[in-house]
Structure formats: structure tokens, C-alpha cells
Amino acid sequence: xxxxxxxxxxxxxxxxxxxxxxxxxxxxxxxxxxxxxxxxxxxxxxxxxxxxxxxxxxxxxxxxxxxxxxxxxxxxxxxxxxxxxxxxxxxxxxxxxxxxxxxxxxxxxxxxxxxxxxxxxxxxxxxxxxxxxxxxxxxxxxxxxxxxxxxxxxxxxxxxxxxxxxxxxxxxxxxxxxxxxxxxxxxxxxxxxxxxxxxxxxxxxxxxxxxxxxxxxxxxxxxxxxxxxxxxxxxxxxxxxxxxxxxxxxxxxxxxxxxxxxxxxxxxxxxxxxxxxxxxxxxxxxxxxxxxxxxxxxxxxxxxxxxxxxxxxxxxxxxxxxxxxxxxxxxxxxxxxxxxxxxxxxxxxxx
Numbered sequence: 288x289x290x291x292x293x294x295x296x297x298x299x300x301x302x303x304x305x306x307x308x309x310x311x312x313x314x315x316x317x318x319x320x321x322x323x324x325x326x327x328x329x330x331x332x333x334x335x336x337x338x339x340x341x342x343x344x345x346x347x348x349x350x351x352x353x354x355x356x357x358x359x360x361x362x363x364x365x366x367x368x369x370x371x372x373x374x375x376x377x378x379x380x381x382x383x384x385x386x387x388x389x390x391x392x393x394x395x396x397x398x399x400x401x402x403x404x405x406x407x408x409x410x411x412x413x414x415x416x417x418x419x420x421x422x423x424x425x426x427x428x429x430x431x432x433x434x435x436x437x438x439x440x441x442x443x444x445x446x447x448x449x450x451x452x453x454x455x456x457x458x459x460x461x462x463x464x465x466x467x468x469x470x471x472x473x474x475x476x477x478x479x480x481x482x483x484x485x486x487x488x489x490x491x492x493x494x495x496x497x498x499x500x501x502x503x504x505x506x507x508x509x510x511x512x513x514x515x516x517x518x519x520x521x522x523x524x525x526x527x528x529x530x531x532x533x534x535x536x537x538x539x540x541x542x543x544x545x546x547x548x549x550x551x552x553x554x555x556x557x558x559x560x561x562x563x564x565x566x567x568x569x570x571x572x573x574x575x576x577x578x579x580x581x582x583x584x585x586x587x588x589x590x591x592x593x594x595x596x597x598x599x600x601x602x603x604x605x606x607x608x609x610x611x612x613x614x615x616x617x618x619x620x621x622x623x624x625x626x627x628x629x630x631x632x633x634x635x636x637x638x
Contacts, residue, residue: 288616288620289612290469290473290612290615290616291469291473292452292457294318294469294472295450295457295465295466295469296449296450296459297314298311298314298315298461298465298466298468298469299450299459299460299461299462299465299466300448300449300450300459300460300461301314302354302356302387302389302443302445303352303353303354303445303461304353304354304355304356304357304358304373304374304443304445304494305353305373305374305491305492305493305494305495305498306332306353306373306491306492306495307353307389307443308332308352308353308491309332311352311353311465311489312328312332312334312352312489315334315352315468315472315489316328316334318472319334319336319472319475319487319489320336322336322338322472322475322476322487323336323337323338323475323485323487324337324338324339325337325339329502329503329506330502331491331492331498331499331502331503332491332492332499333488333489333490333491333499333500333502333503334352334488334489335486335487335488335503335507336475336485336486336487336488337484337485337486337487338475338478338481338484338485338487339484340481340482340483340484340485340630341482341483341630342484343482343483343630344482344483344484344510344511344629344630345483345484345486345507345508345509345510345511346483346484346485346486346509346510346511346512346513346626346629347486347488347503347504347507347509347511347512347513347584347591348471348474348485348486348487348488348513348514348515348622349488349490349500349503349504349512349513349514349515349580349581349584350464350467350468350470350471350488350489350490350514350515350516350580351464351467351468351489351490351491351492351493351494351499351500351516351580352464352465352468352489352490352491353374353491353492353493353494353495353499354374354445354460354461354463354465354494355372355373355374355375355376355461355463355494355604356372356373356374356443356444356445356446357370357371357372357373357386357443357444357445358370358371358373358441358442358443358444359371359388359438359439359440359441359442359444360440361440362431362434362435362438362440363431364431365430365431366426366427366428366429366430366431366432366433366434366435367424367425367426367434368388368398368424368425368427368434368438368444369424370420370423370424370425370444372420373494373495374494374495374604375494375604376420376604377604377605378418378419378420378422378423379418380602380604380605380606381400381418381420381423382400382401382402382418382423383399383400383401384399384400384446384447384606385397385398385399385400385446385447386398386399386400386425386444386445386446386447387444387445387446387447388425388427388438388442388443388444389442389443389444389445390437390438390439390442391439391441391442392437394437396427396429396437396438397427397447398425398426398427398428398444399425399426400423400424400425401423401424401425401426402418402422402423402424403422403423403424425444445460445461446460446606448460448606448607453609455536455611455612455613456535456609456610456611456612457609457610457611457612457615458607458608458609458610459607459608460606460607460608461608462517462598462600462608462609462610463516463517463600463603463604463608464493464515464516464517466517466598466600466610466615467514467515467516467517467598468489468515469615470515470596470598470615470618470619470622471487471489471515471622472487473615473616473619473623474619474620474622474623474626475487475623477619477620477623478623478626478627479623479627480627481626481627481629481630482629482630483511483626483629483630485626486507486509488500488503488507490503490580493579493580497547497578497579497580497582497583499580500514500580500581500583500584501583501587504583504584504587504588504591505587505588508587508588509584509587509591510591510592510634511554511591511592511593511629511634512580512581512584512585512587512591512592512593512594513554513581513593513594513595513596513622513625514579514580514581514582514584514593514594514595514596515595515596515597515598515618515622516579516580516595516597516598517597517598517599517600517603517608517610518532518533518540518542518572518574518577518595518597518598518599518600518603519531519532519533519574519577519599519600519603520532520533520534520535520599520600520601520609521533521534522534522535522601523601532572532573532574533570533572533597533599534570534599535599535601535609535610535611535614536611536613536614537568537570537599537614538562538567538568538569538570538613538614538617539562539567539568539569539570539596539597539598539614539617539618539621540569540570540571540572540596540597540598540599540614540618541555541558541559541562541569541570541571541572541594541596541597541621542555542572542573542574542579542581542594542595542596542597543555543571543572543573544573544574545572545573545574545575545576545577545578545579545582545595546574546575546576546577546578547577547578547579547581547582547583548578548579548581548582548585548593548595550581550593550594550595551585551592551593551594551634553592553632553634554592554593554594555594557625557628557632558594558596558621558625559571561621561624561625561628562621565620565621565624567617567620567621567624568613568614568617569617569621570599572597574597579595579597581593581594581595592634596618596621596622597618598610598614598615598618599611599614
């Protein structure tokens, strides 16, 4: 089995920071439409696909469309842009990156993201310092007058990177969480028969507080919630073995807990059992920091049994997020096999 590389490439490379997901939404709608019975966009911008079953249970799958990025905060007299982060970046990874400024008028301007500091040739050892996000600016090659004519405060800025194959892995920007959206779509394609109603939701504004999943779950009232998201693959130099969380190429990651939720133990066991029975490679995940849409689904209304299925990813929240093709296939297959059996599980507690 191979993945639809061109679809993944389109998902990753399409720009869309939190609240500006419209271009990604168009790609998702086009890909999802033939896989579901109904599709709609709610008030906040979540894309909701319904794949009907027998109506015995409603299973919500959530994968977020937004990526971390920036908004233009100010434009100085020389045309240099200062930025407001939208989501969490490690400033160490951003120096000398190329970015795209997406203007309100529909233009796309390429720029260089640089620190407000002397060039290294002129810097003394005493002047070297740790880079902070506030130190960074964008040079779009325009003077102040022309920059202000083209660019508005609040225009979106994203990282300028393409998706590429690297050995058996795939690397690009915004794998967090376009790869989760991709897995959700692939699971819809792979599911053979099902009795549950499947609610496939490409959510918005996850990177700034799980906002889209919160409102979507409230409105949809699912019986089960499943977030599909990335997680730390710490199998790299500088990490201790016990800190790795997950490893690339070792299969789908079934989450036990993260900082947003304790996954329902029954769901954890069911996913683990299905993976073993079906011969799907998997690994167990405990993530000390970081959360997913499942955290908000779990707390919706009177509560929803919820879990996260994760794709191991190296170099999270950088422009070079790396996933393994085999892990992606394992996640999509495991999710599809669960959906086929979801109607057989009982999530009630005896009184």
C-alpha cells in the first residue's frame, strides 16, 4: 500500500494559520466530498463530513487544519515587518528562513526571516545572544512606502517550504497537523463497512487553544471522540532513550495520556487489541507536554470517551517536520479497522 503523495503535498504546502484556514479548507472539501454522504462548514470554519451508518453511535474524528505561523504586527519606515506568532515556535529554528507574506489583496510576497542583530562578521563574542521571537523581522525587499502599499497589519505569514521525500520518510512544513487530516481522509477511504455514523471533522484554531474542536463537539454531540494528530518522535541525537516518546518507523502511536487528557482506558485497550489482531505496527505514547483536540472533545457537554491516535513526527514545530510513510499507513489502517468495529463496544458504566 502506498499513500497519495500528491494530496499530502497539497495539504502541507497550502497556507493556513489559525483563523485563516480557508485555502486548506478548500483542499479538504475537494478530497473529502467523494468519501462522505454529507459535507458542511460550521460557523467557526470546521469542515464536517458525515459518513452514515446505522445511526447506532456517532464517532467524531478530529484533525486540525491550522498551522503555526505569524501575522504582520507592524511595518517600519524601511519596509521591515515585525511579526505576531500564531502558535508556538522555537526561535532557534527560524533564523534565515524564507517566508511567504499573503496579502489581503491576494498577492504573495517572498521574504527572509532574520534576527535584528549585527552580521556575524561584525559581531564580537560579547554581542552574541540567544535569539528570541521578538528579535526577528521579515525583509520583503521593499522600502517602507511600497511595503505599506502592498501589506496590511494582520496579513498572514507562513514558512516557505515544499514537501519532499527523504529516504522512507516525508519532510515538509505543517505536517502538524496536515498529516493528521490526511490520515483521517485515508481512513474514510479504507473503511470497508461500518454501523456507526462517522463524523470526520477538519478543525480550525487548534494551535491557539483547541477552539474548533470545542465548538464542533458541542454541536455534534458525539458518543466517541478520536483526535488524529502528530506527536514527538525523539529518536534523534540529544535525546535520552527513555525520553523518546515515540520512534519513526515503529508504527501508529496509541496515546495513553498527554497534558490535555487522560485517554479513555477502554479505547486505549480496544485500539491496542485491534492493532495486535490485525498485525498493524503500533507503539504506546505518553506525552508529558502538549495536547490535542481530544482534550476538548472529552470535556464537551456531559463528557465523551476520547482518545488520540498519533503520527510520530521528528522536528515538531519547525519547517522540517518529518514523518514515516509506514507509520502514516499504520495510523490510517488502525483508525479504519476501529471504525468498522466501533458499534460493538460499550462505553457505559454500570451504576
